[in-house]
Amino acid sequence: MIVTDSIYYQVRLTMTVAHNFDIVIIGGGILGTSLSYFLTSLNKSKKIAVIEQAHSVAFHTSGRNTGKVHAPYLYNPEKKKLFAKSAFHGYEMWEEYAKIRDLPFKKDGVIEVAVDKKGIKVLEKYLKWGKQNGLKEEDIELMDKKELKKIEPEIKCESALCVYRDASTDYSVLTDAIMKDSKKAGTNFLLDTKATKIKKENGKWKITLNGQHEINAKFLINAAGGEAVDIAHSIGVAKNFTDVHFRGEYWKAPSEYNNLTKSSVYSVPEFPDYPFLDPHWILRVDGTCEIGPNAVPVFSPHGYDAAENIKEFIPKMLEMLNSGARKAIFDKQFQELAMNEIQSSMSKTAMVSRVKKFLPKINPDKITEKGTAGIRSSIIDENGKFAPDVILIDDETSFHVLNYNSPGATGALPFSAHIVNHLNKSGLFNNEEEDAICGPWKFSEIIEKLQ
Numbered sequence: 001m002i003v004t005d006s007i008y009y010q011v012r013l014t015m016t017v018a019h020n021f022d023i024v025i026i027g028g029g030i031l032g033t034s035l036s037y038f039l040t041s042l043n044k045s046k047k048i049a050v051i052e053q054a055h056s057v058a059f060h061t062s063g064r065n066t067g068k069v070h071a072p073y074l075y076n077p078e079k080k081k082l083f084a085k086s087a088f089h090g091y092e093m094w095e096e097y098a099k100i101r102d103l104p105f106k107k108d109g110v111i112e113v114a115v116d117k118k119g120i121k122v123l124e125k126y127l128k129w130g131k132q133n134g135l136k137e138e139d140i141e142l143m144d145k146k147e148l149k150k151i152e153p154e155i156k157c158e159s160a161l162c163v164y165r166d167a168s169t170d171y172s173v174l175t176d177a178i179m180k181d182s183k184k185a186g187t188n189f190l191l192d193t194k195a196t197k198i199k200k201e202n203g204k205w206k207i208t209l210n211g212q213h214e215i216n217a218k219f220l221i222n223a224a225g226g227e228a229v230d231i232a233h234s235i236g237v238a239k240n241f242t243d244v245h246f247r248g249e250y251w252k253a254p255s256e257y258n259n260l261t262k263s264s265v266y267s268v269p270e271f272p273d274y275p276f277l278d279p280h281w282i283l284r285v286d287g288t289c290e291i292g293p294n295a296v297p298v299f300s301p302h303g304y305d306a307a308e309n310i311k312e313f314i315p316k317m318l319e320m321l322n323s324g325a326r327k328a329i330f331d332k333q334f335q336e337l338a339m340n341e342i343q344s345s346m347s348k349t350a351m352v353s354r355v356k357k358f359l360p361k362i363n364p365d366k367i368t369e370k371g372t373a374g375i376r377s378s379i380i381d382e383n384g385k386f387a388p389d390v391i392l393i394d395d396e397t398s399f400h401v402l403n404y405n406s407p408g409a410t411g412a413l414p415f416s417a418h419i420v421n422h423l424n425k426s427g428l429f430n431n432e433e434e435d436a437i438c439g440p441w442k443f444s445e446i447i448e449k450l451q
């Protein structure tokens with residue numbers, strides 16, 4: 001079997017794949033795939049490849065998330081302007097794309113609730129941020145508990161921010177469609193292919209695939225999600241950063257709860273500087289409901305099960321103890337929060353009770369099936385602080401995207417267009433098609449909206 005696979009792989013590589021590329025993107029998540037789409041559309045004569053170790057795009061975090069097309073009310077417009085703008089325009093781009101391609105997209109809204117008086121001030125701030133980030137009067141509304149009861153009788157809270165311009169989708173389906181468009185435009189997708197070694201020789205990148213074959217690339221884009229920092233380290237970039245992985249787990253609710261609320265329900269996060277959000281009540285695009293995600297510390301970007309975490313425990317602990325993560329993991333607040341998450345992983349009742357605070361009707365005994373867990377990788381700097389935003393690193397012939405976290409899927413299209421524009425402007429490519437039409441969008445118009 002191994003021999004057959006290996007022969008098949010060699011034949012496929014020799015027959016269908018050129019060995020020299022202009023640009024190689026590592027990572028076929030929603031980001032790498034979207035990047036390839038715009039890059040290929042703008043640089044038709046360039047040979048571009050996406051390398052993805054899984055057998056399909058969006059196999060990891062991009063296909064294992066909450067599936068929300070988020071309205072940008074959680075983001076400070078001064079500190080996270082690009083991320084907020086990407087989310088705002090990402091919504092309309094995904095909506096349009098889903099309509100044209102007949103893909104899942106349901107405008108079902110989200111309600112952010114304050115369960116105590118302290119949270120009301122936070123909701124007021126979110127209302128202001130949401131409007132500053134582009135939401136209109138009709139998109140977002142603050143309500144007191146009596147007003148909310150009239151439209152959502154099952155929700156218990158002090159106050160609620162109803163956000164109507166928020167939707168549900170399935171990001172693995174969207175990424176797969178973007179991959180097909182990108183392929184049509186000329187991108188090579190090498191699936192089941194892991195970049196196992198990267199080195200520079202005579203000014204070119206030599207990338208070893210699956211430990212066996214080599215390809216060359218003039219320029220490298222690192223969009224490897226939970227492995228992005230490892231790839232950056234392997235070529236001497238971003239040495240001052242490390243990462244910590246958190247598994248977000250979900251529980252599926254029985255069908256009798258499908259109409260409990262009309263929108264998804266989130267609660268005001270108590271510790272927004274840490275990657276621990278309280279689990280939400282989630283309406284999935286297929287009409288089912290789930291509770292989640294928590295954020296359980298794990299030892300690998302693929303730490304979905306015990307076997308993988310045991311395998312990676314020692315190397316990851318050593319890495320963390322020898323980096324800024326050491327300060328984070330010895331921080332008392334972090335430890336307390338992490339213990340809370342571990343408890344909610346070990347006990348279903350503990351997890352459900354976090355949602356029961358605002359949806360008292362939910363009975364943990366009726367919730368019996370686990371959903372699909374996804375992993376968030378948060379970057380920590382040398383001072384032990386969690387990076388508050390995405391990190392973009394320009395190197396001479398490579399570009400790295402680290403800490404590309406929520407709402408990364410929502411903003412993936414405009415954010416990728418921004419990166420491609422940045423690379424084009426720095427003269428890396430010839431900028432052949434400045435006014436390129438990328439599916440339903442004109443590239444220059446996407447960029448204009450992000451200014």
Ligand SMILES: Cc1cc2nc3c(=O)[nH]c(=O)nc-3n(C[C@H](O)[C@H](O)[C@H](O)COP(=O)(O)OP(=O)(O)OC[C@H]3O[C@@H](n4cnc5c(N)ncnc54)[C@H](O)[C@@H]3O)c2cc1C
Nearest residue numbers: 027029030031053062065066068195225248407408409410
């Ligand atoms: C629990 C959870 C819930 C979330 N919910 C939402 C949400 O509702 N809405 C939203 O907008 N965002 C959400 N997010 C955030 C969003 O999912 C991410 O920001 C986004 O998916 C990141 O995409 P990516 O392409 O950077 O990473 P990934 O999807 O992780 O893709 C990176 C890819 O790189 C590949 N790779 C890595 N190393 C190599 C290598 N050496 N060789 C080949 N391939 C390699 C991996 O296999 C992987 O497929 C959520 C995240 C989590 C964890």
